[in-house]
Amino acid sequence: METLLALAERIETSSVGAAIAESRYAFPVIEGVHLIGLSISVGLIFLTDLRLMGVLFTHVPVRDVIHHLRAYVLVGFALVFISGGLLFWSEASTLIESPAFPFKMLFMVLAGINALYFELVLAKQDAVQENRPLLPRNVKLAGAASLFLWTLVIICGRLIPYLPRWT
Amino acid sequence: MSTAQILTAIQNSAVAHAVSKSNHMVAAGLQIVHVLGFILLLSSIVLISLRLLGLAFAKQPISKVGRDATRLIWIGLALTVTSGTLMFVSSPRLYYYNPAFELKMLLLVAAVLVQVLLLRRVSASDSPTPALVRTTVALSLASWFGVGLAGRIIGFI
Numbered sequence: 001m002e003t004l005l006a007l008a009e010r011i012e013t014s015s016v017g018a019a020i021a022e023s024r025y026a027f028p029v030i031e032g033v034h035l036i037g038l039s040i041s042v043g044l045i046f047l048t049d050l051r052l053m054g055v056l057f058t059h060v061p062v063r064d065v066i067h068h069l070r071a072y073v074l075v076g077f078a079l080v081f082i083s084g085g086l087l088f089w090s091e092a093s094t095l096i097e098s099p100a101f102p103f104k105m106l107f108m109v110l111a112g113i114n115a116l117y118f119e120l121v122l123a124k125q126d127a128v129q130e131n132r133p134l135l136p137r138n139v140k141l142a143g144a145a146s147l148f149l150w151t152l153v154i155i156c157g158r159l160i161p162y163l164p165r166w167t
Numbered sequence: 168m169s170t171a172q173i174l175t176a177i178q179n180s181a182v183a184h185a186v187s188k189s190n191h192m193v194a195a196g197l198q199i200v201h202v203l204g205f206i207l208l209l210s211s212i213v214l215i216s217l218r219l220l221g222l223a224f225a226k227q228p229i230s231k232v233g234r235d236a237t238r239l240i241w242i243g244l245a246l247t248v249t250s251g252t253l254m255f256v257s258s259p260r261l262y263y264y265n266p267a268f269e270l271k272m273l274l275l276v277a278a279v280l281v282q283v284l285l286l287r288r289v290s291a292s293d294s295p296t297p298a299l300v301r302t303t304v305a306l307s308l309a310s311w312f313g314v315g316l317a318g319r320i321i322g323f324i
Contacts (some may be wrong), residue, residue, distance in 0.1 A: 043210020
């Protein structure tokens with residue numbers, strides 16, 4: 001933890017990190033890009049999850065939802081990761097000292113594993129490939145898990161400035 | 168009553184006290200609802216925009232995709248406006264004199280007008296003209312992106 005903190009301090013005192021932190025507009029504008037990027041990526045994933053759960057857009061085949069939205073989800077994620085990387089660069093030590101940050105990362109990894117499992121295993125099922133109206137239970141569960149995990153990612157992200165530091 | 172007096176009266180109201188004197192996790196909770204509502208709202212607008220432009224679900228009628236998307240847009244708007252109002256009421260003087268907040272409110276009014284007058288109607292019809300679609304999508308996305316950006320800047324001015 002000591003070395004991690006020392007490393008984080010070196011990251012945020014680097015010229016780029018310090019420039020972002022000290023600029024009047026860079027930091028909030030990057031935060032804004034982070035918000036818009038995640039509204040596109042996580043937001044479209046939420047809508048996909050609601051489709052998998054059979055709540056909304058039930059007339060659109062699941063395969064279409066996944067294939068048509070993928071490029072835009074990825075564009076959103078590109079915005080989120082670039083802006084998130086810059087934010088980390090400028091406040092690395094604050095972030096690693098906040099308990100919400102590692103939990104956010106953890107839930108992101110779990111959401112990623114869930115998405116991969118869906119993509120590589122669940123989506124290959126005949127019911128999904130043939131656009132049958134009744135989807136298997138495991139597809140609905142994967143949608144609910146994704147909705148739950150990404151909600152936790154958002155909650156943890158927003159809690160970063162509100163939670164006390166690790167001691 | 169002057170504006171400053173009105174703001175002070177709001178700040179001293181029971182609702183304002185309930186929010187601002189409570190645990191700061193209540194404020195964090197409002198922020199979380201605000202963000203989740205915005206994500207729901209913006210992603211639904213992105214989705215219906217993609218359909219209108221023919222970039223997604225082109226085989227489905229616009230009005231069918233539009234019905235579900237419009238429902239989510241209103242749910243998202245209700246969540247953001249409710250949480251946002253409680254945030255404003257708890258410290259009106261802080262927000263009212265903030266230039267980023269003023270810009271956000273102007274953009275919000277524009278975005279809601281675009282929603283009510285254009286996007287809602289365009290996404291309920293099955294063959295809107297391409298020019299109307301492009302104008303509506305551009306105005307809607309630009310105003311909501313602006314609301315999001317200005318909103319993030321409020322805390323830093």
